[in-house]
Amino acid sequence: MPAFFIERPIFAWVVALFICLIGAISIPLLAVAQYPIIAPPSISISTSYPGASPEELYNSVTRPIEEELNGASGILNFESTSDSLGQVEIIANFQPGTDTTTASVDVQNRIKRVEARLPPAVIQQGILVEEASSAVLQIITLRSTDDSLDEVGLGDFMVRNIVGEVRRIPGVGRATLYSTEQSLRIWVDPEKLVGFNLTADDVTKAITAQNAQVASGSLGAEPSPPGQKVSALVLVKGQLSTPDEFGSIVLHANADGSVVRLRDVARIEIGGMGYQFTTRLNGKPTAGLSVMLAPSGNALATAAAVKTKMEELSKFFPANIAYDIPYDITPVVKAAIEKVLHTLVEAVVLVFIVMFLFLQNIRYTLIPTIVVPVALLGACATLLLAGYSINMLTLFAMVMAIGILVDDAIVVVENVERIMTEEGLPPKEATRKAMTQITGAIVGITLVLMAVFVPMAFFPGSVGIIYRQFSITMVAAIGFSALMALSLTPALCATLLKPAKGDHGAAKKGIFRWFNNALDASRGRYVRTVSWSLKRKGRMMLVYLVLVGGVAFAFSRMPGGFLPVDDQGFITVDVQTPSDSSFARTKAAVERVEKYLETRSGIQDVTFLTGFSFLGQGINTAQAFITLKDWSERGPQDSAAAIVNDINAAMAGVRDAKITAQQPPPIDNLGNSSGFSFRLQDRGQKGYAALIEAARKLVTDANASPILQKVYIEGLPEGPVVNLMVDREKASAFGVSFADVNNTISTNLGSAYINNFPNKGRMQRVIVQADAMDRMNPADILKYNVKNSRGDLVPLSSFASIQWGKGPSQIVGFNYYPTIRISGEARAGYTSGDAIAEMERLAGLLPRGFGYEWSGQSLQEKLSGSQAPLLLALSVLVVFLCLAALYESWTIPAAVLLTIPLGVFGAVLASSMRGLPNGVYFTVGLITIIGLAAKDAILIIEFAKDLREQGKSLLESTMEACSLRFRPILMTGFAFVCGVLPMVVAQGAGSLSQQALGTGVMGGMIAVVILALLMVPVFFVFVQKLFSKSAEEPQDEAKLNELGPVSPPQFHP
Secondary structure, three states: OHHHHHHOHHHHHHHHHHHHHHHHHHHHHOOEOOOOOOOOOEEEEEEEOOOOOHHHHHHHHHHHHHHHHOOOOOEEEEEEEEEOOOEEEEEEEEOOOOOHHHHHHHHHHHHHHHHHHOOHHHHHHOOEEEEOOOOEEEEEEEEEOOOOOOHHHHHHHHHHHHHHHHHOOOOEEEEEEOOOOEEEEEEEOHHHHHHOOOOHHHHHHHHHHHOOOOOOOEEOOOOOOOOOOOOEEOOOOOOOOOHHHHHOOEEEEOOOOOEEEHHHHEEEEEEEOOOOOEEEEOOEEEEEEEEEEOOOOOHHHHHHHHHHHHHHHHOOOOOOEEEEEEEEOHHHHHHHHHHHHHHHHHHHHHHHHHHHHHHOOHHHHHHHHHHHHHHHHHHHHHHHHHOOOEOHHHHHHHHHHHHHHHHHHHHHHHHHHHHHHHHOOOHHHHHHHHHHHHHHHHHHHHHHHHHHHHHHHHOOHHHHHHHHHHHHHHHHHHHHHHHHHHOHHHHHHHHHOOOOOOOOOOOOOHHHHHHHHHHHHHHHHHHHHHHHHHHOHHHHHHHHHHHHHHHHHHHHHOOEOOOOOOOOOEEEEEEEOOOOOOHHHHHHHHHHHHHHHHHOOOEEEEEEEEOOOOOOOOOOEEEEEEEEOOHHHOOHHHOHHHHHHHHHHHHOOOOOOEEEEEOOOOOOOOOOOOEEEEEEEEOOOOOHHHHHHHHHHHHHHHHHOOOEEEEEEEOOOOEEEEEEEEOHHHHHHOOOOHHHHHHHHHHHHHOEEEEEEEEOOEEEEEEEEEOHHHOOOHHHHHHOEEEOOOOOEEEHHHOEEEEEEEEOOEEEEEOOEEEEEEEEEEOOOOOHHHHHHHHHHHHOOOOOOEEEEEOHHHHHHHHHOOOHHHHHHHHHHHHHHHHHHHHOOOHHHHHHHOOHHHHHHHHHHHHHHOOOOEOHHHHHHHHHHHHHHHHHHHHHHHHHHHHHHOOOOHHHHHHHHHHHHHHHHHHHHHHHHHHHHHHHOOOOOOHHHHHHHHHHHHHHHHHHHHHHHHHHHHHHHHHHHHHOOOOHHHHHHHHHHHOOOOOOOOOOO
16 A cells, blocks of 8 residues: 555545545544533423412312323333422433434324323413533623613513524524513402402403404405495404403492402402522622523524524614623633634644754655644544534643654654665665555554443443444544544655765754754663663563552552543532522522622622522522633632632531532533432332431431441422311312312412414413402412302401411422432442442332332443453453454563553553543553553564564564664654653643543653553563564574673663
8 A cells, every 4th residue: 555655645645635625624524522422311201280279289280180191102210399389390211223203203202192191270370392412502691771770670571582583593492481471460359359259260361351452353254245335354452451451340240330450359460470589699689591502402503592592682672771691601611622722723833843852854744744734624524424513522632642643654754764865875775665665553553442442432321322432533533543543654755865874863953953862861871771671571461460459559558530620611609598588588698698799809890680590499598600700810719610719618617508609510411420410219109208308317327327428408498388178078169169279269369371363473471460469478368268159258367367486488399209318429439339338228128118229320331330450451452452463462462461460550640640430531541651661662572573484583573673762762752752742731621621631641652662661661662572483582682692791771871
């Protein structure tokens, strides 16, 4: 193959340019994200049942839907939340690879089958089925510039003009309003109703009858008499449209002609449809809309499209309405990607400098540099074909690949240059000869490096997606690099290089002369050191075994981890007041947080959603989304971690609220692997009280365990409940039906959605509820009246009483069983796997009837098992088999693989010195080091093997190979180290991730360059002699003695 391209250099250029062209076309088509989509495909089902308790919701709405979900195709699990605001949300997770559109249709069909069994109020509210999104992409707020519009007015404007437009933008999964649109609110006065001998039920019936759509027909419609000249529509105003018209609704007509109208017993206004949520921006009321990214959406493109759409829509806003996008996660994506791209450019520049220093000729240096863009563009084309995105992992792979990409070309160029200077051959002949020597080594190195990364692509679960993206990028880049080394590089060598003058590595002027002299001196010391080591190979192997033991011990003591928590430019604050808190108490806690954040440096915007939190929804919850200033404007004291610690310290003294600041997890919907997501299930129908008692016992036992820490029940605590105890016998004696009691309570307290009315071109809801002052105290409930069968009013106090109690603020279900969520993490020195095993052991001690399941990252860990060591071992085995096939030998691969622990030693040492954990990036780096360590060993062993086949003795061929390969190994080693150096010293967005990966790889590579150069000859000779004793040994010893008395090496300048 190289001979073909040496004769046809233009053909080689055409191949390279085609690869570049396809890669360049693919770049704009690739999605851009911080991390690949890792969470399994999910469908969200949501509805509401105003006024219903969590238990009523769970039994009457959630359970029937869950029953139908059980048989959905490809379903992994489903989790439901039924809360005190009457909201139900069910998240159904599907197997990775499931088409969400098909899954969504399947779920909708199943819900259709169950609709008949749901309460009418739920059907009236509607059931929303949509693709569940992984994260809040942006929060859009509307504000009134002159304070003329309240939050309801702003919310209504947002629903009419913005929500629909945003939902249509490609890439938007969900757009959720955290405000309210307008509705017609009828605030009934129960005392006035009694005065007119009326009930809330009479009000709802009158509105239903008198606010009705009428399909009137038309005059003169066919069939008509022949002489009919006119046809016209007949309009009857059935639907009312203003508060005044609703106020005129007749509730009761008396015999004397007087009438009781709705305005006589109720206050009627255009108000909000619901008051569960409010949005505040920097302490001022606004209307808020959260935009979620679709599972397959491109974060940067979608966010840009939303901004463009808002800019376009704002041209039609009234003068007194302005919009803001105070929260946006894409700056971190953009900044992190840009930072890695800068690292990429820095790496290329550093690698170029190293190559120029070693090769000392601009032509020699340009040839390997040309390979880099070709291989990287080829990798981009592969990413598009594989359906992957440009993200942190694929870009990290490209940065790390730079040092590897130039390796093959360096080996070619260095060998051609050596042959030209030593043998005086012209460039084309020298290239031909060089390629016959090193084609095998290039193929071997490529196979080994690919063999190392390919098993990563088969790692199961969510973590496998991370490894796969890295693996495919590396394999593609390495493959294209090898292709260029066998095609374009020899073609360029044959055409661009000029015949060499002087000896190989001949002294030049200035810095090059000093560098060459230093390198020659180092080579001499290195050869003497190898000679000294080979005479003491037994002792060297003992030192090696001690080193391996030390590495194994240090590796086992490294703390476990998942992904580093980077400063993403935003944080969240969770506010939770006591479960019996009113909205006013929650608002007071929110204002206290806002007041503190006003004075804290480094903060740009604070968006508070009250009524919502990640733990659950309720009037005692609130969630702040805090956008920090740009990384360039913040010092270490204003990092995300520092601000989180300061908020937690400052808010620790607040008595009336639990306020917790936190940084977002590195990957949405996956969390951090140090924490687990445990689901305790009531499988024996023990009831909520028994379930919560078992959960408390489990949490107590877990926190007492030496393996676990920070174990807690996740979600909202129990809250006070008022039990209305109806004596059904007394109610029957009074002639009151239980249905009438239910209607009266739900209308007065829970708000009854009656029907719709036209309002400025939009159909909006008519809602009846008791006025605020008549539903504040338990005693108010007993004052409500119900009509009996004789038409008389009977107060609830006649047959009902009130009891205070405690009940759930939310009920969670997991896979059809009532569930309590429990979270926690492993103590220092224990892995997440140990934590999972300990929780399972403790759960086994609970009474019969309680089961458990895992969710999130813990579930993925359970599904994938402890396969990381197995896959590392598989990588090593595949490398061994590839080498055995390539060299037709079992001993050569053994010598190559013995170098791997040397690289691991460097990686463990470097990461431990910086306090970095054994996480995903460390594992990725470790696999890279396996390939690089094997590569350097191949460079020496390949030459030693060839020299031996020429008739030279084992030791002579080994020594000569070491001397020949010293310069290229140092060059490729330094090139790789300089390639990852920008990652090691990275600052700003995404810097922790770069440091986590770069540190281990750089430490490992330095150890490989230094230790492998010394130990590979020892391994090769030791293994060869161990497995093939021959008559060579006395000759070899004699050859070593010819070098003169060898003393231990002295390293000095």
